[in-house]
Amino acid sequence: MFNNTTSKFLLNIARQFSTTTSKCDNFKCKLLIVGGGSGGCATAAKFSKILPKNDLIVLEPSDFHYYQPLFTLVGGGANKIEDARRREEDVLPKNCTWIKDRALEYSPGKNIVLTENGHTINYDYLLVATGIELRYDKIPGLLEALEKPTDVCSIYSPKYASYTFEVLKKLQSGNAIFTFPNTPIKCPGAPQKICYLTDHYLRTHNRRNNVKLTYNTSLPVIFSAKTYADALWIVCKERDINVNLRTNLVRVNSDVNEAIFENLDKPEEKTTVKFNMLHVTPPMATPESLSKNKQLTNSAGFVDVNKDTMQHVNFKNVFAIGDCCSTPNPKTAAAAAAQTKVVFENMNAVMKGDSPRLVYDGYASCPLVTGDKCILAEFDYDFQPLETFPFNQAKEMRSMYHLKRTLLPALYWKLMLNGHWNGPAAFRKLMHLGFGK
Ligand SMILES: Cc1cc2nc3c(=O)[nH]c(=O)nc-3n(C[C@H](O)[C@H](O)[C@H](O)COP(=O)(O)OP(=O)(O)OC[C@H]3O[C@@H](n4cnc5c(N)ncnc54)[C@H](O)[C@@H]3O)c2cc1C
Numbered sequence: 001m002f003n004n005t006t007s008k009f010l011l012n013i014a015r016q017f018s019t020t021t022s023k024c025d026n027f028k029c030k031l032l033i034v035g036g037g038s039g040g041c042a043t044a045a046k047f048s049k050i051l052p053k054n055d056l057i058v059l060e061p062s063d064f065h066y067y068q069p070l071f072t073l074v075g076g077g078a079n080k081i082e083d084a085r086r087r088e089e090d091v092l093p094k095n096c097t098w099i100k101d102r103a104l105e106y107s108p109g110k111n112i113v114l115t116e117n118g119h120t121i122n123y124d125y126l127l128v129a130t131g132i133e134l135r136y137d138k139i140p141g142l143l144e145a146l147e148k149p150t151d152v153c154s155i156y157s158p159k160y161a162s163y164t165f166e167v168l169k170k171l172q173s174g175n176a177i178f179t180f181p182n183t184p185i186k187c188p189g190a191p192q193k194i195c196y197l198t199d200h201y202l203r204t205h206n207r208r209n210n211v212k213l214t215y216n217t218s219l220p221v222i223f224s225a226k227t228y229a230d231a232l233w234i235v236c237k238e239r240d241i242n243v244n245l246r247t248n249l250v251r252v253n254s255d256v257n258e259a260i261f262e263n264l265d266k267p268e269e270k271t272t273v274k275f276n277m278l279h280v281t282p283p284m285a286t287p288e289s290l291s292k293n294k295q296l297t298n299s300a301g302f303v304d305v306n307k308d309t310m311q312h313v314n315f316k317n318v319f320a321i322g323d324c325c326s327t328p329n330p331k332t333a334a335a336a337a338a339q340t341k342v343v344f345e346n347m348n349a350v351m352k353g354d355s356p357r358l359v360y361d362g363y364a365s366c367p368l369v370t371g372d373k374c375i376l377a378e379f380d381y382d383f384q385p386l387e388t389f390p391f392n393q394a395k396e397m398r399s400m401y402h403l404k405r406t407l408l409p410a411l412y413w414k415l416m417l418n419g420h421w422n423g424p425a426a427f428r429k430l431m432h433l434g435f436g437k
Helices: 004-019 038-047 068-075 142-146 161-170 190-204 226-239 333-351 398-418 425-431
Strands: 026-034 056-059 064-066 085-087 097-099 103-107 112-115 120-128 174-180 211-217 241-244 247-253 258-263 266-274 277-279 318-320 364-369 374-379
Touching: 026 038, 026 097, 038 056, 038 333, 038 398, 056 120, 068 161, 068 190, 068 364, 068 398, 120 333, 161 190, 161 277, 174 190, 174 266, 190 211, 190 226, 190 241, 190 277, 190 364, 211 247, 226 241, 226 364, 226 374, 318 333, 333 364, 333 398, 364 398, 374 398
Parallel strands: 026 056, 026 120, 056 097, 120 318, 174 211, 174 277, 211 241
Antiparallel strands: 064 085, 103 112, 112 120, 247 258, 258 266, 364 374
């Protein structure tokens, strides 16, 4: 009766009505979690075991939940985007109320969040877990290039990740350029991982000698943790990858395959480079609804929390988790996992009238895929290694690649999103026979 597009449209409307209400409603709950991504979903799972369904609301606009760490391997051709995707309703705990909508305004003084569809949610406690948004629109010419079949690609969005492999497959010769923007980003290792995967692919297909690989990063270092930075400089040298520090992409002219970069130390100095493949990591920022709220966020737009307890510095009933926090750790799902226990225990303590006691040590992890091997970077707030295994993880290893590709996704879907994974701290102690942190 209906064609494919009409059926999809009607199905979407039906889904929309199954999870949202049709008029502007007033909701009330004990705990409101804004964002049902990695951090929000994992913490909701923990609270769903102690709060009744009506008292736990998750506000999340998306139909799909993505395991974003797999996007890198999708870009490198090892996985399909479907491997990284689940329906949101299948990952949220059954014992919570999902409002399929987006936070529009926060009134932390009044304990109210207003949504885009006009709902009002009153809460006793608020957990902000909105992550950070991809701002492709901040670089002139970039969105336009990504929306057409060009030589410009990006693993960061589920919309463009698969196309990265298409660009890679047709790359025969010339310049392949990889960028890192001039803002905080999620997974600061991913912009160079896709460069190493490109190198590996070209070598496997006997084309490496025809292609010059360049990694242009806005940062003054190749990686924040020195132990792993030292190892990565060696990888770049061995693979003949040019690295330019403090070099920031400011414009893309995809019709003539030109990228324009600025030297961040001499902003007047601009360089135009021809490319045959341009992989862009976009600038990122917290959602505007959040960053414009000066009561909740710091000057950079991140939720202003105590870096140890994850509690808001001014509003004691507000916590944050994951990429949207002001905590100075690299933004990764691994960090969000380590934060879930701290957030859960500390919020629970505050709900009981106690003070938050558990401390987040800044643990973050970045499996730096270098081809068919991987350097498993794990470190704390001081960028000192906090390694799980009792061997040198700064060394490229095949086993760590398999861990990244197979074990970590399983651990994410089965344990973390069900509230059973708080990072590897307990396992690390066991591996080090009870010694170390
Ligand atoms: C290419 C790539 C590679 C990566 N590689 C790794 C890796 O190897 N290892 C690793 O640990 N991490 C990696 N990450 C990072 C990791 O995915 C994120 O750090 C992690 O998902 C952060 O979790 P989060 O809950 O803070 O945010 P997200 O998981 O991004 O979730 C945020 C949620 O909030 C929702 N939201 C946004 N705005 C609103 C609003 N206004 N109202 C309500 N809801 C809202 C969004 O729809 C989303 O579902 C990678 C990420 C990318 C993109």
